[in-house]
Amino acid sequence: MRHSNTTSLLLCGFMACAPIAAVSAEVLPPSDEKGAAAYREIPHTNAVQQATIYLQEYRFEPALTTLKAGQPARLILINKGTTVHEFVTDALHGVAVNMEAQGTLAEMQGLIELEIPPGGKVVLRFTPEQTGEFAIACHASKPKDHFKQGMVGKLVIR
Numbered sequence: 001m002r003h004s005n006t007t008s009l010l011l012c013g014f015m016a017c018a019p020i021a022a023v024s025a026e027v028l029p030p031s032d033e034k035g036a037a038a039y040r041e042i043p044h045t046n047a048v049q050q051a052t053i054y055l056q057e058y059r060f061e062p063a064l065t066t067l068k069a070g071q072p073a074r075l076i077l078i079n080k081g082t083t084v085h086e087f088v089t090d091a092l093h094g095v096a097v098n099m100e101a102q103g104t105l106a107e108m109q110g111l112i113e114l115e116i117p118p119g120g121k122v123v124l125r126f127t128p129e130q131t132g133e134f135a136i137a138c139h140a141s142k143p144k145d146h147f148k149q150g151m152v153g154k155l156v157i158r
């Protein structure tokens with residue numbers, strides 16, 4: 001699960017929680033020349049889906065997170081353990097990701113690995129495109145091998 005183009009982030013302390021941005025857009029029904037709606041489309045929502053995954057010794061909680069493809073997502077990762085944990089996944093290859101951590105924002109194309117210290121919080125914003133079941137894992141090794149301790153989970157995009 002290790003890759004060469006690794007995005008690694010080390011957070012110190014606890015990040016202030018940013019307010020949840022209510023992002024939504026409305027698709028207006030098309031209207032004919034007389035101004036009356038010719039037909040009514042089911043409103044398409046761009047509401048943000050949100051999920052939180054806690055990292056701790058030695059598991060992801062919940063172990064299974066499901067996101068919908070094509071809908072903007074806000075994925076919050078919180079290390080509530082007492083050691084550094086990693087969030088490693090193939091689910092975000094080539095996906096434009098906006099990352100907020102420690103009050104700073106970063107834009108990246110694809111994200112593979114994050115390192116989150118105890119108490120650290122990372123907010124990832126992206127729109128999942130590729131459906132499938134993707135493993136999430138932690139490969140930290142202190143004080144013992146997290147992966148061998150069973151620190152694996154799953155991110156399902158459907």
Ligand SMILES: [Cu+2]
Nearest residue numbers: 085086138146
């Ligand atoms: Cu870990």
